Amino acid sequence: MAGPPPYATPLDRAWYYGFRFICALIFLFLIAPILVIMPLSFNAEPYFTFTKGMLSLDSEAFSVRWYEDIITNQQWLHSIKNSFIVGISSTILATTLGTAAALGLSRSYLPYRSLIMGVLISPMIVPLIITAAGMYFFYSDLRLTQTFTGLILAHTVLGTPFVVITVTATLVGFDHSLTRAAQSLGADPTRTFFKVQMPLILPGVISGALFAFVTSFDEVVVVLFMAGFEQRTIPRQMWAGIREQISPTILAVATLLIIFSICLMTVLELLRRRNERLRGLSPG
Amino acid sequence: MAEATAGNTVLTTADGVPLKRKLRQTQQQMKRRAFGLVLPLLAFILITFVWPIGLMVYRSIDNPTVSESMPNATAALQAWDGSAGGLPPEEIYAIVARDLVQARKDKTVGKVATRLNYELPGSRSLITSSARKLSRIEEGPWKEAMTQADKKWGERQTWLAFQRVSARYTLGYYLAAVDMTYDEDGKLAAQSEERQIYVTLFLRTLWVSLFITVACIVLAYPISYLMATQPLRISNLLMILVLLPFWTSLLVRTTSWIVLLQTEGVLNDIMVALGLIGDENRVQMIYNMTGTIVAMVHILLPFMVLPLFSVMKTISPSYVRAAQSLGATPARAFWKVYFPQTVPGIGAGSILVFILAIGYYITPALVGGRTGQLISNFIAFHMQKSLNWGLAAALGGILLAGVLALYWLYNRIVGIDNMKLG
Known part of the structure; x- marks a missing residue:
């Protein structure tokens, strides 16, 4: 930020800095809740606020006891394992189904294209409470509530719209003569897909998969309705933590989740840059 | 050929x-x-x-309870012309009495009682105790016997309500969801004052969602503009500040707001330390509507920034410069030239934020307290606590219809193909 131009009037200057100050406040609003939780998770006391010792950077006031609590607490360990089981399984399902559907949807001659697209995206739009209620009745008739199968299938549904959207976006401007070229050179459709299309749409597929994973990893409403004690995931455990027995352990979990989301975000950003480079767009 | x-x-x-x-x-x-x-x-x-x-x-129109457990009574009641006035004839009393006794033997009488109780509050014991008393009676006249078992059987209102709940399909749940009921003569009427909650709740949900949408526009506009006009390196850095909350778990963000806003929380501590407020009158900023709104604006803000930013990025700065060189003041150039070009982004972001806001459940449930609850929370309440699934379905049906209408609008205006993620 180079500062206001030299010909700016005092009013322009005031506006220039005033505008930046307002923006800084809004960015602070966005980021403060995430920044504040990290140091508090090292609080030695079971409080949710900064103690005097913490403010004077007294090393006694900090501790990793809440992190120790996570790794010694069976419930937390169990929920972490569950979150990964459900998240990874539903991501694999959602990515497979969603990528295939996106390939079909990218053809403009597909009949009823916009209607189908509307149906496929709807799980993202319908309020979760309605989805959860509907699924609860449906899966209890099938005796799949309180099972991993039911939860994985439910989360697959919620994840697919993201895969469809990201892969369809990668396929916009996809040059279909590439596949025809491959086929005219003797490649069968399967080979064409894996050797020509897949490498080009891979960034979209991976970012869709990440979205699907995060959707499942962060989902609590469907879990509240469908999961039993055995299927408790991290968000469900945090929900219980916030509602029932509030303890700084959830701050430690929250910090770990923030670090996790920073990693995911970095992967996604790298993918986006790679995608733009591949398609010959300006980097950035 | x-x-x-x-x-x-x-x-x-x-x-x-x-x-x-x-x-x-x-x-x-x-x-x-x-x-x-x-x-x-x-x-x-x-x-x-x-x-x-x-x-x-x-389920919001499905009504099998009474018609399945008391089939004969249902048939007789549906044939009875209730609008003609007066009480049903003796043979209907007889059929209903026999079915009540039968339902008691089948152990379905409790369900019937619960169902009638939704329609006519306070009538649970009417069914259960009448069924018990009638099971000891062998012979009629049944009208007299039933009225003796409970004098409510001598009231027209009871019979009209019973007739309504025995129908195979009902609009009763939808009526309840819009605070309507039937009066003593079986005519549609507004629910009594203290029972009117759902219309207020729907309106409150709409207003809160609208407020959140406007707040998101107001907050997203300056930062999107800043990012769109900065060099790529800086705008990428600023984008991280938007995307990090977007990618962070909802529950983490909600927890953060509890930590920040609660009475013993960080924000109150800062204000006390600065001497802005006394230690004894800390501000209640969470577990009420304020908490719901603040946390939801924070959660939904990225959904407004992303479409706005992607629209602003494509606006060439030369238009505003041209307007200014032709004599427009900066404010006029912004309002007449720049702002209209950003309207598609505002539209796309607003519909998305509004759709997400009206169906929101988690945040109000955790930080809304008693006054910050929205329609979704009542659906959850009827699903899990009161077990009035018909009413939950009717409330959900109304909410769903609204959301689908907005979704259709979004698709018409923006196109789902153009939805931007991250």
Whole structure:
């Protein structure tokens, strides 16, 4: 930020800095809740606020006891394992189904294209409470509530719209003569897909998969309705933590989740840059 | 045949098929192949998502309890013309009494009582105790016996309500969801004052969502503008500040707001330390509507920033410069030239934020306290606590209809293909 131009009037200057100050406040609003939780998770006391010792950077006031609590607490360990089981399984399902559907949807001659697209995206739009209620009745008739199968299938549904959207976006401007070229050179459709299309749409597929994973990893409403004690995931455990027995352990979990989301975000950003480079767009 | 008369001018493929037909065949095949790719997911979504939600909404009109456990009474009551006034004839009393006794033997009388209680509050014991007393009576006259068991059987209102709940399908749940009821003569009327909650709740949900949408526009506009006008390196850095909250778990962010806003929380501590407020009058900023709104604006803000930013990025700065060089003040140039070009972004972001806001459940449930609850929370309440699934389905059906209408609008204006993620 180079500062206001030299010909700016005092009013322009005031506006220039005033505008930046307002923006800084809004960015602070966005980021403060995430920044504040990290140091508090090292609080030695079971409080949710900064103690005097913490403010004077007294090393006694900090501790990793809440992190120790996570790794010694069976419930937390169990929920972490569950979150990964459900998240990874539903991501694999959602990515497979969603990528295939996106390939079909990218053809403009597909009949009823916009209607189908509307149906496929709807799980993202319908309020979760309605989805959860509907699924609860449906899966209890099938005796799949309180099972991993039911939860994985439910989360697959919620994840697919993201895969469809990201892969369809990668396929916009996809040059279909590439596949025809491959086929005219003797490649069968399967080979064409894996050797020509897949490498080009891979960034979209991976970012869709990440979205699907995060959707499942962060989902609590469907879990509240469908999961039993055995299927408790991290968000469900945090929900219980916030509602029932509030303890700084959830701050430690929250910090770990923030670090996790920073990693995911970095992967996604790298993918986006790679995608733009591949398609010959300006980097950035 | 046109092809035959055209003679040898018809173009054919190597194996002699006319090109026109071959092309049609190939196109059909391509359509089928494209559809084949979409089919697995479409079938999966239709079976495990659309169908269950359809079934749930069906519950809002489905009313099997009474008609299944008291079939004879149902048939007789449905045939009775309640609007003519007066009480039903002796034979209906007899049939209902026998069915009540039977239902008690079948152990379904409790369900019937609960169902009638939704329609006519305070009538649970009417059914259960009457069924118990009647089971000891062998002979009629039944009208007298039932009125003796409970004098409410001598009231028209009871019979009209009973007639309504015995119908196989009902609009009663929808009426309840819009605070309507039937009066003593079986006519539609507004629910009594202290029972009117749902219309207020729907309106409150709409207002809160609208407020959140406007707040998101106001907060997203300056930062999107800043990012769109900065060099790429800086705007990428600023984008991280938007995307990090977007990618962070909802529950983490909600927890943060509890930590920040609670009375013993960080914000109150800062204000006390600065001497802005006294230690004894800390501000209650969470577990009420303020908490719900602050946390929801924070959660939904990225959904406004992303579409706004992607629209602003494409606006060339030369338009505003041209306007200014022609004598427009900066404010006028902004309002007349820049702002209209950003309207599509505002529209896309607003509909998305509004859709997400009206169906929101988690945040109000955790930080809303008693006054910050929205419609979703009441659906959850009727699903899990009161177990009045019909009412939950009716409230959900109304909410769903609203959301789908907005979704349709979004698709018309923005197009789902243009939805931006991250």
